[in-house]
Amino acid sequence: MAEIVLNLVIDNLVPLLKEEVNLLKGVHKEFESIKVELELMKPYLKDADERLERGESNDGVKALVKQVRKVSYRIEDVVDEYILQVLTQRSDQRREFIGCLYKAARSIIKCRPRHKIASEIQEIKATIREIHQLRDRYNLQVKEEGSSSKTWHDPRVSFPFLDDDEVVGIESQRAQLKSWMEEDVSSKRRAISVVGEGGLGKTTLVKKVYDDQIAAKEFACHAWITVSQSPPNRKELLMTLMTKFYKTNEESPPSDLETTDESSLIEKLREYLQDKRCVIVFDDVRKIQFCYFIRSVLPNNNKKGKGSRVNITARNNDVATSTKESSFDMIYKLKRLPDDKAWQLFCKSAFQSDCPRELEKVCHEIVKKCNGVPLAIVTIGRLLSNKDKMVSEFQRLHDRLGSELKSNPHLEDVKKIILLSYVDLPYHLRACFLYFGIFPEDYPIRCGRLVRLWIAEGFVKEESGKTLEEIAEEYLKELIHRSLVQMVVQDPLDYKVRKKVGPCKVHDIMREIILSKYEDLVLLANDDSISDDGQFRCLSIHNKTNDNVMINRITKSRIRSGITFMRDELPESFMGTLMANFKLLKVLPKSIGKLRYLLTLDLKQSRVVVLPIEINKLHKLRHLLASNRSPDVIRSESGAVKIQAEGFGCLKDLQVLKSVEANDDGGSLVKELIKLRQLRKLGMKNLKREDGKDLCIAVENMSHLQSLSVEATLFGILDVQQISSPPDSLQRLFLIGHLEKSPDWISKHQNLISIRLVYPRLTEDPLKFLQTLPSLLKLELVRAYDGKFLHFEGGFQKLERLYLSLMPELISVKADTGAPPLLKFANILECPRLEEVAEKIGNIFIF
Missing domain, CATH: 1.10.10.10 (Winged helix-like DNA-binding domain superfamily/Winged helix DNA-binding domain)
Structure with missing residues (x-):
């Protein structure tokens, strides 16, 4: 965790030192030297974090890690506070001051925070020196990227050796793997990979099948190797394989293995296996490169007919895929246990029989938390088997599962196995x-x-x-x-x-x-068990809480982001306290114009109708989602937000602009769009006919645009005919408004996958100009056509879904042979005169 915090601070310092040289005038060298010190600290911190993960750390290492987190947070705060002061002072300088005396007083006041920041910087540097001393005292080692200390006790070692009557829910998987092992379809080597998240029982499953094959003497030699986080080097792996193979045949391995070079070992291994059928298991493989190496050293052919088998277990789907050389190789994706099997396994582990009726409710809740992960079910079940069979005992474990996972030694194995993927x-x-x-x-x-x-x-x-x-x-x-x-x-x-x-x-x-x-990273507002020492960086509010108690706790913290999941409004007093205390807040804004690092402004369902012109100061803004429609607003209202157009084009990093008005009282926002060339998604409403030319020019210049949604004024004409070269990246098109004719450019676009046309009121069958689109998957036509007949003459080779509605004159929907071939779903609504629909259309729902 400390390594994460440290790296985030360094990552934020690097661009800051490049971009804000003028703002950091006078302290730039100080922050640069701090960055260098942090970089030197990184490799040692890897060792400290690994010791914590393995449970091998002492109080000194824990203290060092905590110090690193605290100093990282202080650096982040000091930098932002300094920049905030400089920006505030620059703003003040633009204002007129009344009298020299007032100016002098202001200067004295400004010196105090600058002096405080200078003192903070010196304290930070002193703390870093103390951390280096602690590093030397506790003998932390340099850890390069990808390196790891010796793997600690692997808790999976005991898990594969469950008796058959303890295993639940793997019968069909076991049968399938056994079938793949025994199939005699080729003399070539077959790779069989089992992939899935930690704790699903991959090792257990493969171990059962492996033991069956060994007992049946289907293979001349066999080997099981646990790879895990610290795989042996290539020579060690080859030596281990050779030793295990010789041992299974009760033979002595060559005495010169240790002195033999790698290429010679590969030659000896291939020669030894050339006329033998072997089965090898590589358990918990994490690197694709490991799979490629195994493929290159093991012979792919058996001279005597039946091929060898290589089994691999992995958590990463990409690793499993890398083992596949041909259709003969197989991948089995292990899933969580279904509810009935999970319950059966839990009852067997906790009670050795049926669950007592009075415990059923709480036990079902516990099983639900395990989410079908066999390791968690078995371990928690065994833990409960030794407790008094009382509802209060079982409920206590359910309610305190988080702290139990952290401190209960009986649950340590669950935590370690699941965390192996995180550590990697x-x-x-x-x-x-x-x-x-x-x-x-x-x-x-x-x-x-x-x-x-x-x-x-x-x-x-x-x-x-x-x-x-x-x-x-x-x-x-x-x-x-x-x-x-x-x-x-x-x-x-x-x-x-x-x-x-x-x-x-x-x-x-x-x-x-x-x-x-999480330690001191996140403050969950509804968790009374968390004690706040003032270091929390994120506030998460899940449900209603005691406002006064919560305010007392959070006023000490240095919150940088806040997120709430409450549907009800937070009290004004609570929000006021948040805003007053969290001046360096990133995600929940106070004064929109001052949030110069704001990246996302999400105003969906906020009831905001007009954005102030200060929005144009947010030069780093990437996402502006501005729909103000809430559930109680009638659908006839647009829900779009007005933006003052002047200067909006300076937001050149903008990626997403959705649900904004095309025009304000003073000018057209559409003209400013020409400057926004990084947009990926554009959604505008209430376009006038005269906006068409500017919109078409802007869209042609948006070379990354993926989604375009434009809506004309009520009963207005939408002019998008003038686009001559739409961006190739455009995939989704949503047009609302009257089209005087079908836009020519749409029928020529190769990459459109979804089209929605609402109220275009076309007089010509729209299917004729849409059928040539080679990538179209979804088509929705709403009051799109005033004619009587729609005809699928051909094309639409990939269309899967069709929606037709509000076509009062439509009588017939016809389709020629083979058109559209892949349609799976058609929904036809409010077409009162419709008499005929082609049978080829597929699953049709007509209302």
């Missing part, structure tokens, strides 16, 4: 993963919102040629591939159309482990 993460992914702890239990977080929050918190590192949003989405996909984060079930077509990961969450046990690692 690079630091930038660790911060992103831990951030899931701020969300309530079982809370699905949308990808877009999560990405914006990560960026605002400074978790996302810049990479050449990619936006921060693209990088953040790659981070999220990596966490999913590593089985640390799970996607909530979603519509697969929606994923194709949006090209984004759907809502995500972490399961309850994982969340409890995250919270146990």
